[in-house]
Structure formats: structure tokens, C-alpha cells
Amino acid sequence: MENVVIIGSGLAGYTLARELRKLAPDLPVRLLTRDDGTSYSKPMLSNALAKGKTAQSLAMASAEQMVGQLNMTITTHTAVTAIDTQAHRVVTAMEEIPYGNLVLAVGAEPVRPPLEGDAAGAVLSVNNLADYAVFRAALDEARHVAIIGPGLIGCEFANDLIAAGKQVTVIGPGKAPLDRLAPAPVGVSVQAALAKLGVEWRLGVTAARVDHHAGAYQVGLSDGGAVRADCVLSAVGLRPNLTLAKAAGLNTGRGIVVDRHLQSSAPDVYALGDCAEVAGLVLPFVMPIMHAARALAQTLAGTPTVLTYPAMPVVVKTPACPLVVSPPAVGAEGHWQIEHIEEGGVRALYRGGDGRVLGFALSGIAAAERQAWSKDLPPVLA
């Protein structure tokens, strides 16, 4: 078996290393990461505040502890700057490292909204533990937080911050929050539940600028309105990190293009996690990473394995209005059937022409029906 070099110490990099170790205890594995290599659960970043957790207490294991657990070499604070796919080498500022098989698990970067104003640079985003430490330090001084982006992560932070006693305003262009994930009535049910707790919504507008104002910030809106806040958080989405892959001449689309073996356009170079586009799908969630890591570990350990994905509903962490979503496949023919439930919540089922349920969004009391509706869903990748 060829030695494996993994770039990235997020969920994708570490889960792959763990799966590889189960199958190939002696295979030389080296992991390179530009951060400090702390193992942590990224989903907890958006519900940590109300639970009283800090960046430090979210850390599950240091890089040294991961070396001990996984019997591998980990090089931290080291960015890979180039890949020579011909010579099978990765390049860092310090050395060139040969690989038999290379895995890109380099994640995604927060999209920066185009903002004007003298405080545009002070807008925060949270996509890793170090970002979270900065955010938490800013929150110590902040009473009012403005969140730009009413998607999954924006809504989760809104719920967490309001539950922790902050004043929260969420800004976004759609008519309802979560409009990229669920039909409007479902988003509206989450909006109403969070509004009941005190979240203020500024929908149908975009944030145009952020300026310093009277010791705090003022977010200028596209309709001429303004929101004053002590801290501004951007949660407008993530973009796969393609810099290395593009420079190395790998095929890229929305993500690093890989086949059902997670293999890129270059021999012996693979990708998984938030950076990867697998069979046309970019799915930046935990469950796809777990499936991809298991399949890729098999392949790298000598048993070529085709990736399959079952249906993978995503649980949105908005306890004010529990929500679980399994979006239908892009282009799936069908229609949404929407039922408002008297006790609170919405059952939205996406039905194909034959009546079969191809996807769902269940909010409030309907979220408890997740198992029942999940079992007949078609697989995402058969």
C-alpha cells in the first residue's frame, strides 16, 4: 500500500485518518494542516453559547493527542502551497513531501458579502474554532448582534444568541429565512418561533455597508434603513477552497471535481468534505463526509469502493422551532405538499408524479416525524 498524505485536519481529514487506521494499522499516514490541528465538532460552534461552551471547551483533542490516537504524523501550522502531481509531491514553505496517494480535505471558506463602509473589515464569520474564539471575545462586549444571512447557520446562531440573552437582528434578501433549504411556509414557522423569543427580522433587504457609529456599528441596508449593533456576524454561505486544486491543474467546478471513488482528475489525488464536488454534488454536511471517508479509506487500503449516499436529512439546530430537512434531488420532478399543523409546525413533503415522497422539510411538532418520512426516501447516490 502506498503512503497517504492528507491535507486538512477538519472532520473530513480526521475521519478519513480514523477509518484508514481501522483497515490498515501500519499504513504510513501523514496529515498536514495550516491550523493547530485541534479536533473539534464544527456543528457545535452554532449552539455553544447557550450551552456555556467556549472555544477551549469545544476542543476534543489536541494534535499531539490525535498523533497518539491514530499513530500518524501530523504537521500543524503548515500550509500546503503547491502540489506537483507529476512528481507526486506536495510543497510547503519548509519542505517537499512525497506522496503515494494524496487526499485534499481542505474545506470551504466563508463567502464575504460585498460590503462598503469603514467597518466592513470588522464583520466576523465563524467557520472554525479560531474564528469562534474571536467571535466569543467580541460577544463579551456585545449586547446586540446583527447577523447577515438568514440561512441554516444564520438561524442557528440567531437561536443560540437569543437564548443566551443577546439582542439579535437577522438581515437577508428573501421573503422568508432558510429559502435555499426549505419552502417558504417552513422558513416562516422558524421565523415566527424565533421572533417570539425576540429575534428581529429585516427581510427583503441586503446589507450594503457597515460603518463605525457611536462606539458600535451601523449596518446600512439596501432599502435605506439601518441596524445598529455591537457585533456583526456574516453567515451568507461557504465556498469550497479551490486554490490549491486549481493551481495544480485539477478539474474544478463548484468544488474539486471527483468521481464516485473520490478520485480527482489527477492520478492518486483524491478529495472529500466541504471542498469536494462528488458526482456533481457539493454537500457540506457531516453525514456525506462520514460516508465518503469510509468509502475512500477502503479504496486507499486496497479495496476500490464506489461511494453511495443514502438519504441524509439535516437537523437544523433551532430548538425554538425544531427543523429537519431532506431536500429533493436537484431537478427532481414533483411538487411541495404543505400542511400547517395546529399544535405548531409545518409538514412539507415533496412528492413526485407517482405520489412518492422525494424530500421533506418538517418544522415544529412535525420534526418528530423524521424517521417515518425518511425510511422511504430515495438514496442521494444509489
Ligand SMILES: Cc1cc2nc3c(=O)[nH]c(=O)nc-3n(C[C@H](O)[C@H](O)[C@H](O)COP(=O)(O)OP(=O)(O)OC[C@H]3O[C@@H](n4cnc5c(N)ncnc54)[C@H](O)[C@@H]3O)c2cc1C
Ligand atoms: C457553524 C456551523 C455549523 C454547522 N452545523 C452542522 C450541522 O448541524 N450538521 C451538519 O451536518 N453539518 C454542519 N455544518 C457543516 C459541517 O460542520 C462541515 O461540513 C464539516 O465540518 C466540514 O469539514 P471539512 O473537514 O470538510 O472542512 P474544514 O473543517 O473546513 O477543514 C478544512 C481543513 O483544511 C485545512 N487547510 C485548508 N487549506 C489548507 C492548506 N493549503 N494547507 C494545509 N491545510 C489546509 C484547514 O486548516 C482545516 O484544517 C456546520 C458548519 C458550520 C460552519
